[in-house]
Amino acid sequence: MSLNVxxxxxxxSGVAEKVVAGEPLTLAxxxxxxxxxDLHGLGRLANYxxxxxHGDRAYYNRNxxxxxxxxxxLSCKFCSFYRKxxxxxxxxxxxxQVVATxxxxxxxxxxxxxxxxxxxxxxxxDYYLDMLRGVRTxxxxxxxxxxxxxxxxxxxxxxxxxxxxxxxxxxDAGLGSLPGGGAEIFDDRVHDEVFKGKVRADKWFDxxxxxxxxxxxxxxxxxxxxxxxxxxxxxxxxxLRELQAESLANSPAHFNCMIPLxxxxxxxxxxxxxxxxxxxxxxxxxIARLMLNNVAHVKAFWIMQAALGWGCxxxxxxxxxxxxxxxxxDSAAPTHQELHVNDIxxxxxxxGREPVERDTLYRPVRRDAVTGQVVRGExxxx
Ligand code: SF4
Numbered sequence: 376m377s378l379n380v381x382x383x384x385x386x387x388s389g390v391a392e393k394v395v396a397g398e399p400l401t402l403a404x405x406x407x408x409x410x411x412x413d414l415h416g417l418g419r420l421a422n423y424x425x426x427x428x429h430g431d432r433a434y435y436n437r438n439x440x441x442x443x444x445x446x447x448x449l450s451c452k453f454c455s456f457y458r459k460x461x462x463x464x465x466x467x468x469x470x471x472q473v474v475a476t477x478x479x480x481x482x483x484x485x486x487x488x489x490x491x492x493x494x495x496x497x498x499x500x501d502y503y504l505d506m507l508r509g510v511r512t513x514x515x516x517x518x519x520x521x522x523x524x525x526x527x528x529x530x531x532x533x534x535x536x537x538x539x540x541x542x543x544x545x546x547d548a549g550l551g552s553l554p555g556g557g558a559e560i561f562d563d564r565v566h567d568e569v570f571k572g573k574v575r576a577d578k579w580f581d582x583x584x585x586x587x588x589x590x591x592x593x594x595x596x597x598x599x600x601x602x603x604x605x606x607x608x609x610x611x612x613x614x615l616r617e618l619q620a621e622s623l624a625n626s627p628a629h630f631n632c633m634i635p636l637x638x639x640x641x642x643x644x645x646x647x648x649x650x651x652x653x654x655x656x657x658x659x660x661x662i663a664r665l666m667l668n669n670v671a672h673v674k675a676f677w678i679m680q681a682a683l684g685w686g687c688x689x690x691x692x693x694x695x696x697x698x699x700x701x702x703x704x705d706s707a708a709p710t711h712q713e714l715h716v717n718d719i720x721x722x723x724x725x726x727g728r729e730p731v732e733r734d735t736l737y738r739p740v741r742r743d744a745v746t747g748q749v750v751r752g753e754x755x756x757x
Contacts, residue, residue: 380394380395380416380419380420380423381416381419382413382416382417382419382420383413383415383416384411384412384413384416386407386410386411387407387408387411387413387416387417387420389404390404390407390408390420390665391416391420394420394423394424394665395423397668398668399616399666399668399669400665400666400668402606402609402610402613405605405606405608405609405612405613405662405665405666406605406606406609408420408658408661408662408665409605409608409609409658409662410605414654414657414658417658417661417662418657418661418684418685418686420661420665421660421661421662421664421665421685421686422684422685422686424664424665424668424686425664425673425686425687425688428671428688429688430729431727431728431729432688432728432729432731433683433687433688433689433690433723433726433728433729433730433731434672434688434689434690434730434731434732434733434737435689435690435691435716435719435720435723435730435731435732435733436486436487436732436733436734436735436740437484437485437486437487437716437732437740438480438485438486438487438488438489438520439476439477439480439483439485439487439488439489440488440489440490440491441468441473441476441477441488441489441490442456442490442491442492443467443468443473443490443491443492443506444466444467444468444492444493444495444498445457445458445464445465445466445492445493446458446459446460446465446466446467446493446495446496447459447493447494447495448493448494448495448496448529449493449494449525449572449573450572451570451572451573452569452570452643452644452645453559453569453570453598453601453638453640453643453644453645454643455641455643456493457493458493460496460497467495467498470502470505470506470509471509473490473506473509473510474506474509474510474513476488477510477513477514477517477519478513478514480517481513481514481516481517484716484742484747484748484749485517486516486517486518486734486735486740486749487517487518487519487520487551487734487735488510488517488518488519488520488521489520489521489554490506490519490520490521490522491521491522491523491526491554491556492526494525494526494529498533499533499534500530500533500534500536500541500544503522503530503545503548504544504545504548507519507521507545507548507549507550508548508549510549511548511549516749516751518551518552518734518735518736519549519550519551519552520551520552520553520554520594520735521545521550521551521553521554522545522550522553522554523553523554523555523556523557524553524556524557524558524574524578524579524582524583525557525573525574525579526557527541527542527545527553527582528574528578528582530545538581538582538585539585539589542582542585542586542589542591543589546589546590546591550591551591551592551735552591552592552593552594552631552735552736553582553583553586553591553592553593553594554593554594554596555593555594555595555596555630555632555633555634556596557573557574557579557596558579558595558596558597558598558611558615559573559597559598560597560598560599560603560607560608560611561576561579561610561611561614561615562576562603562607562610562611563575563576564607565601565602565603565607568602569601569602569645576614580614580618583595583618583630584618584621584622584626586628587622587626587627587628587629588622588625588626588627588628589628590626590627590628591628592628592629592630592631592735592736593628593630593631594630594631594632594633594634595615595630595632595633595634595670596633596634596635596636597611597612597615597633597635597636597659597663598636598638599635599636599637599638599651599655599659600637600638600650600651600655600656600659601638601640601645601648601650602645602648608659608662609662609666612633612662612663612666612667613666615630615633615667615670616666616667616668616669616670618630619667619669619670620669623669630670631670631671631672631735631736631737632670632671632672632673632674632689632737633663633667633670633672633673633674634673634674634675634691635656635659635660635663635673635675637650637651637655637656637659638650638651656679656682657679657681657682657685660673660675660679660682660685660686660687661685661686663686664685664686664687665686671737672688672689672737673686673687673688673689674687674688674689674690674691675687675689675690675691676690676691677690677691677714677719677722680722680725680726681726683723683726683727683728684726684727689733690719690722690723716732
């Protein structure tokens with residue numbers, strides 16, 4: 376094996392050979408990676424793939440999260456964000472407020488807004504179209520990444536349209552890409568135990584497959600650390616890899632990025648669960664990198680700075696108002712997670728990597744050194 380990737384666990388040597396050869400790993404390989412006590416070997420393998428793809432570059436982007444409503448028809452057990460209409464703390468933003476927030480974000484240098492919300496039972500489909508058109512008119516250069524798969528399905532029910540019709544209308548109104556939320560764990564046992572009421576895997580895949588076919592890029596996620604087994608996590612990653620292969624072969628768009636999300640039990644109906652440990656977080660990031668050999672980017676939250684040496688190439692940190700699934704006793708006291716851009720660059724440099732600001736599609740963003748304004752051009756895709 377022509378390796379500068381050393382593994383000490385003999386059970387990993389076959390896996391390491393496949394990683395170096397760029398071959399896809401199997402379910403058994405993924406489970407072996409979870410079971411190994413050779414943590415440094417696992418980290419080295421994930422880092423090997425990360426450096427092969429991206430060298431020392433570590434990406435970040437400047438975005439703003441906008442949660443247009445917390446009113447939701449569902450009551451997911453793991454969610455501490457939703458409210459019922461009329462309940463204390465429930466809110467819906469008028470379209471003008473969403474547009475004004477996007478405008479402020481663009482003026483402050485954001486290149487992207489990330490807009491998601493609850494499944495509001497009474498908002499009409501026109502509300503979402505007006506929101507997108509309003510943002511596009513007010514800030515034509517801002518990329519709008521909006522609406523998880525379950526929101527898209529909800530809009531279809533509200534508007535009595537197919538997923539394809541909904542996505543086509545949203546795209547034509549200004550939707551740029553879809554975030555990856557709502558994926559949770561693609562497994563019927565886990566779904567029935569924890570996510571009953573949410574859409575099953577086939578519906579999530581239908582939305583993302585259709586989006587890719589319509590030229591709308593998207594992200595993927597996995598919410599781990601609750602009732603699922605390591606094998607179920609690996610199965611989830613393999614299903615994502617299969618759709619990515621299909622989209623890369625047949626569609627003009629595909630998944631840009633994988634974002635493993637660590638489950639936070641407090642203040643959800645699953646508060647009795649212990650939640651994942653830091654080691655499970657690191658292992659899961661590394662294993663996501665290794666299983667998803669056809670997805671270019673794996674993102675971690677800035678708090679996981681060490682992840683830049685464990686397979687991740689993208690740090691999420693310039694985020695404000697990221698409420699869904701976050702610990703939140705009172706919606707009037709949001710988790711404020713914004714980092715100054717200099718802080719995130721410092722975190723990246725401290726981890727031994729070179730910070731690169733990117734846009735939503737991972738093109739490098741160039742800024743005027745004096746004004747900080749984006750210099751428009753046609754940078755190559757990375
Ligand atoms: S996770 Fe989404 S769909 Fe589920 S209750 Fe929360 S806001 Fe509603």
